Amino acid sequence: MAAVRRKLIVVANRGPASYERAANGERVARRGGGGLVTALRGLVEPHDVTWIASAISDEDRVVSGENEGRAFDETSREGASFRLRLVAHDPQAYDWFYNVVSNPILWFVQHYLWDLKESPNLDDAFHHSWEEGYGAVNRNFADAVLDELEREPEATVFFHDYHLYLAPRLVREGRPDAALQHFVHIPWPQADYWHVLPLVARRQVHEGILANDAIGFHTPRWRRSFLRCCEDFLGADCDFAVGTVEHEGRTVRVTANPISLDVKEFEELKESEAVLEAERALQPSRPEQLILRVDRTDPSKNVVRGFRAFELLLDEHPELQWRVGMLALLDPSRQDIPEYAEYVGAIQREARRVNDRYARIGWTPIDLRVEDDFAASVAAYKQYDVLLVNAIFDGLNLVAKEAPLVNTRDGVLVLSENAGAHDELGDFAVTVNPFDVAGQANALHEALRMSASERRRRIEGIRARVREHDLAAWLAQELEALPGLSTSRR
Numbered sequence: 001m002a003a004v005r006r007k008l009i010v011v012a013n014r015g016p017a018s019y020e021r022a023a024n025g026e027r028v029a030r031r032g033g034g035g036l037v038t039a040l041r042g043l044v045e046p047h048d049v050t051w052i053a054s055a056i057s058d059e060d061r062v063v064s065g066e067n068e069g070r071a072f073d074e075t076s077r078e079g080a081s082f083r084l085r086l087v088a089h090d091p092q093a094y095d096w097f098y099n100v101v102s103n104p105i106l107w108f109v110q111h112y113l114w115d116l117k118e119s120p121n122l123d124d125a126f127h128h129s130w131e132e133g134y135g136a137v138n139r140n141f142a143d144a145v146l147d148e149l150e151r152e153p154e155a156t157v158f159f160h161d162y163h164l165y166l167a168p169r170l171v172r173e174g175r176p177d178a179a180l181q182h183f184v185h186i187p188w189p190q191a192d193y194w195h196v197l198p199l200v201a202r203r204q205v206h207e208g209i210l211a212n213d214a215i216g217f218h219t220p221r222w223r224r225s226f227l228r229c230c231e232d233f234l235g236a237d238c239d240f241a242v243g244t245v246e247h248e249g250r251t252v253r254v255t256a257n258p259i260s261l262d263v264k265e266f267e268e269l270k271e272s273e274a275v276l277e278a279e280r281a282l283q284p285s286r287p288e289q290l291i292l293r294v295d296r297t298d299p300s301k302n303v304v305r306g307f308r309a310f311e312l313l314l315d316e317h318p319e320l321q322w323r324v325g326m327l328a329l330l331d332p333s334r335q336d337i338p339e340y341a342e343y344v345g346a347i348q349r350e351a352r353r354v355n356d357r358y359a360r361i362g363w364t365p366i367d368l369r370v371e372d373d374f375a376a377s378v379a380a381y382k383q384y385d386v387l388l389v390n391a392i393f394d395g396l397n398l399v400a401k402e403a404p405l406v407n408t409r410d411g412v413l414v415l416s417e418n419a420g421a422h423d424e425l426g427d428f429a430v431t432v433n434p435f436d437v438a439g440q441a442n443a444l445h446e447a448l449r450m451s452a453s454e455r456r457r458r459i460e461g462i463r464a465r466v467r468e469h470d471l472a473a474w475l476a477q478e479l480e481a482l483p484g485l486s487t488s489r490r
């Protein structure tokens with residue numbers, strides 16, 4: 001697709017790279033983690049991008065200081081040049097922003113992760129962190145955007161995710177004519193669940209994000225929830241068919257456009273030396289049929305129930321013992337947050353329990369690896385017979401798109417009905433309810449026994465969809481979403 005080059009100010013908590021010092025003292029840039037960064041790195045080449053991100057590592061802070069907090073020229077690993085601006089927040093404010101508000105509160109609200117009779121307890125820590133952490137970091141981001149708009153008033157500002165709900169309003173106040181757009185990479189829960197947050201916070205979230213001209217979600221399901229919340233919380237006039245919210249005299253366009261991946265990048269990656277080497281390392285421990293999961297160690301990913309479903313499968317089908325194994329490649333995530341650290345413990349305990357029950361010399365049912373190893377993940381993508389994606393709720397889930405693209409065994413996707421990707425790929429997956437452990441065991445069995453022709457039909461269906469709606473198509477559709485901002489304005 002011939003993309004028109006656009007001026008974009010991308011604003012996301014994480015940058016495309018984070019700086020570190022290697023053992024020899026040299027400064028190195030490490031690829032930023034998570035699905036958002038993987039997807040957005042693709043923006044940098046076809047467009048004229050200034051990326052504003054938090055300075056997260058110590059070395060990021062040094063780099064930010066060397067540039068007096070301003071943007072500097074950087075080159076992506078693929079050789080594309082862009083400008084990067086690292087915002088060095090007060091460390092205490094950033095801790096409150098990331099470890100008290102964004103992840104244990106907003107992430108938990110948006111993935112329905114609480115057991116409400118126990119938690120959350122929104123004490124004073126939440127209230128001051130909302131103001132002095134989340135609010136302060138959003139103000140810093142807004143100031144950085146306003147400064148960049150001085151230089152490039154015509155640029156489109158493209159905010160990302162739940163870290164930045166307050167910044168758009170602050171930018172709008174400073175620059176009423178700015179072109180602002182936001183993409184929410186995670187689910188939007190129903191209005192009742194938002195009632196867990198105090199009134200002031202849920203109003204600020206909705207008023208903040210409505211300062212954009214356009215807001216994108218992965219699926220119509222999350223978009224519908226959002227529109228409903230705008231009606232309920234702000235009395236806004238919403239058109240559910242067209243996808244608009246009338247608020248404070250402005251019309252905000254709300255779209256559903258699932259993010260995708262760079263097909264060429266994955267096709268090259270699967271032949272890269274690092275992946276081939278990781279594939280060779282996987283071979284000796286490969287069972288006859290391999291069930292795979294690849295996730296961050298996030299409570300929303302539902303790893304523990306996945307192990308229970310596998311255990312039930314072994315109970316009900318003893319003939320599968322020795323022949324089938326589960327490989328869980330889990331990237332440790334957000335470990336400064338107690339709920340996340342405890343979840344890693346729960347994952348390890350459950351894997352240990354199932355293994356202690358079933359393992360025999362020469363066969364371990366669950367091969368659990370908690371490490372950040374992207375090459376090993378891509379190698380395992382090539383090797384699975386069944387891919388389990390059983391998220392409790394998930395905005396999209398890129399693994400469900402990446403893995404089938406490079407798989408070599410016509411593997412079957414077992415997919416949660418609450419993952420955004422189900423909207424596109426459900427016809428080609430075995431659908432599971434993430435809470436129904438018995439149902440997941442049956443689904444795994446169905447997938448393991450599926451005929452070769454049916455497996456081929458399904459994986460080809462997934463690939464066709466991913467190729468047709470790839471990252472470039474997602475982006476083109478996003479950039480068309482701004483009313484009155486056709487490409488000719490550039």
Ligand code: G6P
Nearest residue numbers: 014033034035036037161185186
């Ligand atoms: C999800 C979120 C992203 C986030 C990523 C990694 O994909 O939607 O916004 O960047 O997780 O999370 P982290 O907290 O490590 O940045």
